[in-house]
Amino acid sequence: MSIKVENVSFVYGKGTPFEKKAVDDISFCVKKGEFIGLIGHTGSGKSTLIQMLNGLIKPDSGKIFINGCDITADKVNLKEIRSKIGLVFQYPEYQLFEETVYKDIAYGPSNFNKSKEEIDSVINEVISLVGLDSSILEKSPFELSGGQKRRVAIAGVLAMSPDILILDEPTAGLDPAGRNDILACIKNLHEQKGMTVILVSHSMEDIANNVDKIMIVSDAKLVSFDYPSEIFKDSEMLKNIGLNVPQVTRVVNHLKQKGINLGNNIYTVEAAVDAILKYVKEES
Numbered sequence: 658m659s660i661k662v663e664n665v666s667f668v669y670g671k672g673t674p675f676e677k678k679a680v681d682d683i684s685f686c687v688k689k690g691e692f693i694g695l696i697g698h699t700g701s702g703k704s705t706l707i708q709m710l711n712g713l714i715k716p717d718s719g720k721i722f723i724n725g726c727d728i729t730a731d732k733v734n735l736k737e738i739r740s741k742i743g744l745v746f747q748y749p750e751y752q753l754f755e756e757t758v759y760k761d762i763a764y765g766p767s768n769f770n771k772s773k774e775e776i777d778s779v780i781n782e783v784i785s786l787v788g789l790d791s792s793i794l795e796k797s798p799f800e801l802s803g804g805q806k807r808r809v810a811i812a813g814v815l816a817m818s819p820d821i822l823i824l825d826e827p828t829a830g831l832d833p834a835g836r837n838d839i840l841a842c843i844k845n846l847h848e849q850k851g852m853t854v855i856l857v858s859h860s861m862e863d864i865a866n867n868v869d870k871i872m873i874v875s876d877a878k879l880v881s882f883d884y885p886s887e888i889f890k891d892s893e894m895l896k897n898i899g900l901n902v903p904q905v906t907r908v909v910n911h912l913k914q915k916g917i918n919l920g921n922n923i924y925t926v927e928a929a930v931d932a933i934l935k936y937v938k939e940e941s
Contacts, residue, residue, distance in 0.1 A: 658724040658741060658820035658853055660687040660710060665719030667705055679705040680716070681877040687855070689724075692847050694868035694885075695857045698899040702877040703857050707823050710855075711744045723821070740769065743819030747826040749810030750803065758784075758801075758809050759794040765817045776816075783815040786849070787842050804835035808842060815846070822846065823855045828863060840867060861903040865889065865924040873898070886922040905929045 667680040680702045687693055697703045708714045709721060712728050712735040720729050728738050746752070755761040762783065763776050771779070784791055787808040793801070798809055807827065814822070824843065828836040844867055847854045858864055864871060864885070871888045873880040875898040881888060888895075892902045892910070901907070902924065909923045909932070919932040 659689045660821065660853065661722040663720045665709060665716045665721060667709065667714060667716050671717070678877045680709070683879045685872065685879060685882050687853060689853055690851050692854045692867060692869045693856070694864035694871045695855055695874065696859070696864060696871060696900060697874035701874045703874050704825060706874065707744065707825060707855065707857060710823060711742045712738050740817050741819050742821045742823065743814035743817060745811055745814050745822070745824040745827060747829055750806035753798040753806060753810060756797060757795050758798050761798055761809060762813045762816050765813060779816050779818065783812040786815060786846060787812045788838065804831055804838055807831070807839055811842070819852070821853045821855070825857045826859065827856070828858070828860065836863070843867070861901060865903045873900070885924055889924045890922065
């Protein structure tokens with residue numbers, strides 16, 4: 658599914674002393690199957706923007722089209738739209754509530770009058786997609802580790818068979834191993850299912866290693882929407898809005914200042930390793 662946003666704005670507390678513009682005249686297009694990273698400092702408007710994409714918040718002005726359907730129009734079937742746009746909130750494990758993992762994942766499809774056979778089939782598929790064994794289905798979700806709970810929460814969203822998956826800081830609070838597992842799971846979903854994915858993250862490393870394009874939001878405005886190589890080339894722009902380049906890029910830039918030029922557009926560890934090996938070979 659594609660996403661088209663046209664001149665969208667939203668203000669909290671309109672007409673009150675607490676009025677705050679959260680999204681200011683933002684426009685962009687996301688093609689079907691793209692993996693987009695959404696970054697910005699706290700309070701920049703990221704969460705408001707993704708909630709508008711799901712129809713949870715209606716913009717004060719502008720339009721949003723999901724696969725050509727204007728979800729901001731009057732009398733639009735938002736229930737159907739939301740079934741196609743999976744939104745995973747930050748700390749989604751806090752929303753787990755059922756007695757067993759099976760019942761928690763089944764909650765969504767059962768509300769869409771799916772048969773027992775259909776629900777069983779979809780649960781077996783999504784539990785495998787998030788990298789968990791079916792033996793976990795009869796356990797209480799509250800017995801699981803933090804990373805496992807988060808995967809179960811993602812499986813619950815996937816059980817609705819969405820075409821678009823939006824994740825708000827899905828690795829927040831996890832240890833490095835848990836973070837890597839969740840990111841590998843998301844990347845696998847994107848590759849296997851061809852989903853359109855929007856990943857909201859504060860981690861430049863998470864963004865750099867996974868996405869096709871990066872969207873930067875600052876002070877309610879869309880500052881840039883481009884490929885990682887172009888975004889991370891402008892470290893000064895990122896610094897001015899309170900962000901930074903990935904750590905490996907900072908190391909490469911520091912080496913360049915010391916006379917060791919490994920090249921440009923290096924923002925992943927793999928690229929840095931290749932550049933170092935090439936530099937050592939040329940210098941030996």
